[in-house]
Amino acid sequence: MRSSRYHAGEPDPFQVLVEAGADREKLRRLLAHVYVGAAVEIEARRCAEGRRKKTPSRRVEEAGLKKSPDRLRELANEIEKLISNPEFDPRRYLPEENKVRFRDPISEKYSVVQALVSEWVNLPRSLYGFAHYLELRLGEPRSQSQPIRPGTTRRRAVIALRDYVQEATNRPHDEEVADLVTRVSNEAGLPGTLTADDLKKISQRYPSLRQPPAKFF
Numbered sequence: 148m149r150s151s152r153y154h155a156g157e158p159d160p161f162q163v164l165v166e167a168g169a170d171r172e173k174l175r176r177l178l179a180h181v182y183v184g185a186a187v188e189i190e191a192r193r194c195a196e197g198r199r200k201k202t203p204s205r206r207v208e209e210a211g212l213k214k215s216p217d218r219l220r221e222l223a224n225e226i227e228k229l230i231s232n233p234e235f236d237p238r239r240y241l242p243e244e245n246k247v248r249f250r251d252p253i254s255e256k257y258s259v260v261q262a263l264v265s266e267w268v269n270l271p272r273s274l275y276g277f278a279h280y281l282e283l284r285l286g287e288p289r290s291q292s293q294p295i296r297p298g299t300t301r302r303r304a305v306i307a308l309r310d311y312v313q314e315a316t317n318r319p320h321d322e323e324v325a326d327l328v329t330r331v332s333n334e335a336g337l338p339g340t341l342t343a344d345d346l347k348k349i350s351q352r353y354p355s356l357r358q359p360p361a362k363f364f
């Protein structure tokens with residue numbers, strides 16, 4: 148799909164760059180990076196919009212979740228105290244010959260009642276275990292704890308493309324590069340048009356993006 152600047156009969160910007168000295172395959176690879184960058188920008192915008200829409204009640208739920216391990220341990224302590232009290236020890240309902248010490252496992256082979264009592268007696272241990280598991284999960288880094296910065300990946304790819312074209316053709320060809328970036332970005336689902344002036348501003352404002360991170364490309 149060509150931009151509105153290129154009407155029927157006018158040269159395609161890709162072909163213009165190739166005829167000016169740019170390598171066809173190199174251009175395709177760099178444009179593929181622009182496409183990926185546009186896709187990343189779309190996802191970053193979606194994530195940012197989701198964070199903005201997070202309701203106060205949702206934030207309260209997350210704050211309460213962090214307190215859950217301590218609450219589970221407190222509940223486990225209370226249950227242990229109840230079980231250690233002979234009046235509330237569920238094992239009192241077991242036949243005398245099947246009495247076991249506190250927290251000892253109870254075989255399930257006798258009856259449904261004994262299996263149920265076993266679950267009750269081991270409930271504190273289960274709660275302690277789940278509290279520990281929950282702490283580990285809450286302590287893990289979240290995928291969105293370092294949010295993607297919208298546009299960074301695409302800007303880096305755009306700068307790399309512009310620099311290559313200038314090196315290969317001895318001139319920037321900003322009109323053609325801007326048209327190709329717009330075309331590829333639109334194909335990725337990112338709306339909007341990049342102009343030659345926009346291209347120059349990106350190149351001037353983000354010189355640090357000329358040092359690609361190890362995982363880029």
